[in-house]
Amino acid sequence: MQDVKSFFFKHYRPVNAVLVVAGQVTLEQVKMLAAKWFGDIPAGEPYKRNLPQEPEQTEARRLEITAPVPLDAFYKTWHMSGRLDRRYYVADLMTDILGGGGSSRLHQALVKEQKLFSNIECYHFGSTDAGLISIDGKLVKGVTPEQAEAAVEAELEKMRSSWVSAEELQKVKNKTESMIAFEDMSVMNRANSLAFLRASWRCSMDQF
Numbered sequence: 001m002q003d004v005k006s007f008f009f010k011h012y013r014p015v016n017a018v019l020v021v022a023g024q025v026t027l028e029q030v031k032m033l034a035a036k037w038f039g040d041i042p043a044g045e046p047y048k049r050n051l052p053q054e055p056e057q058t059e060a061r062r063l064e065i066t067a068p069v070p071l072d073a074f075y076k077t078w079h080m081s082g083r084l085d086r087r088y089y090v091a092d093l094m095t096d097i098l099g100g101g102g103s104s105r106l107h108q109a110l111v112k113e114q115k116l117f118s119n120i121e122c123y124h125f126g127s128t129d130a131g132l133i134s135i136d137g138k139l140v141k142g143v144t145p146e147q148a149e150a151a152v153e154a155e156l157e158k159m160r161s162s163w164v165s166a167e168e169l170q171k172v173k174n175k176t177e178s179m180i181a182f183e184d185m186s187v188m189n190r191a192n193s194l195a196f197l198r199a200s201w202r203c204s205m206d207q208f
Contacts, residue, residue: 013044018198022191051129054079064145071118072139074148082130083200091124091133096172097164098122098155099135103171106135109155116143116151128200 019038021030057079081087099106099122106120120137139148183189 009044010047013047014038014041015043015046018195020191020195020198022187022194054130071141072143072145073136074117074139074145074152075134075136076149076152077132077134080124080126080131080133083126083128088126091126093172094159095122095124095133096175097168098159100172100175105155105158106137106152110137110148110151114151115140116148 019034080091096104098104099120101107104122106117106122110117110120116139117137118140120135122133122135124133125131126133135152137148139145183193
C-alpha cells in the first residue's frame with residue numbers, strides 16, 4: 001500500500017497537472033472553481049521524467065508459440081522514434097500506406113490478391129516516448145509463417161525501393177485532414193487536444 005501511495009503523491013500532484021476548461025464559461029468563473037476544488041492541494045515537487053532506456057537492439061528476436069487456436073497469427077514489430085522526433089511522422093505515414101484500411105498495400109496484395117492472410121494490419125504504438133511499429137494478421141489455413149513473412153518482406157522491399165505514388169499520398173492526406181476536421185467538431189475533443197499538446201510541450205522542455 002505504501003508503494004501505491006508513494007506513486008500517487010509523486011505523479012498525481014498539481015505541479016504535474018494540465019487543466020483545460022472548455023465550454024460556455026468565463027475566465028473568472030474558471031479561476032473561482034479551480035481555487036475552490038484544487039486550491040488547498042499542495043503543489044508537490046516537480047517531477048523530471050528520467051525513464052530507463054531500452055538497450056539498443058542489434059539483432060532480430062523470434063518467438064513461436066503453439067496453442068489450440070482456430071487460426072495462426074503472425075506478428076512482426078520494429079522500434080520507432082517518439083512523437084518529438086521527425087521520424088515519428090515518417091513512420092506514421094508509412095503505417096497508413098501499408099495498412100490503413102481495405103485499399104492499403106498489405107491488404108490489397110496479401111489478402112485480396114495472394115490470399116495468404118484473412119486480415120492484416122500495420123499500425124504503431126508511438127507516443128511522446130519511443131514505441132513500436134507492428135504488422136499483424138491472421139493466416140489463411142495452410143499458409144506457413146515462413147510464407148507469410150516472405151510475402152510481407154516483399155511488400156516492405158517495394159516500400160524501400162520505390163517512391164510512394166501521388167495517389168497514395170493524397171489518400172492518406174485526405175484521411176488525416178478528415179479525421180482532424182471531425183475531431184474538432186466536439187468541445188471535449190478540442191479540450192483533449194489542447195491538454196495533450198501542452199503536456200507534450202512540457203515533455204519536450206524537460207529534454208533540454
